[in-house]
Amino acid sequence: MNKLLLLKEIYFEAFRNWSSLFFKKYFKVFSWFCFALIVLAIYAFVFRVSTGFSFSNL
Numbered sequence: 001m002n003k004l005l006l007l008k009e010i011y012f013e014a015f016r017n018w019s020s021l022f023f024k025k026y027f028k029v030f031s032w033f034c035f036a037l038i039v040l041a042i043y044a045f046v047f048r049v050s051t052g053f054s055f056s057n058l
Helices: 002-015 021-050
Strands: none
Touching: 002 021
16 A cells, blocks of 8 residues: 555656646646556456466467
């Protein structure tokens, strides 16, 4: 839980003093999009492992 709070604080500190509203919104959307892609990749990997997918071609 402490790591999540630290990540939250780092995230808010990164966007706190930006002057351009466009860049602020753009990078917030981009960071959430990247986070969603990482979550999707982790989900796909866990799904493949849980269904017994063979990762070797031998």
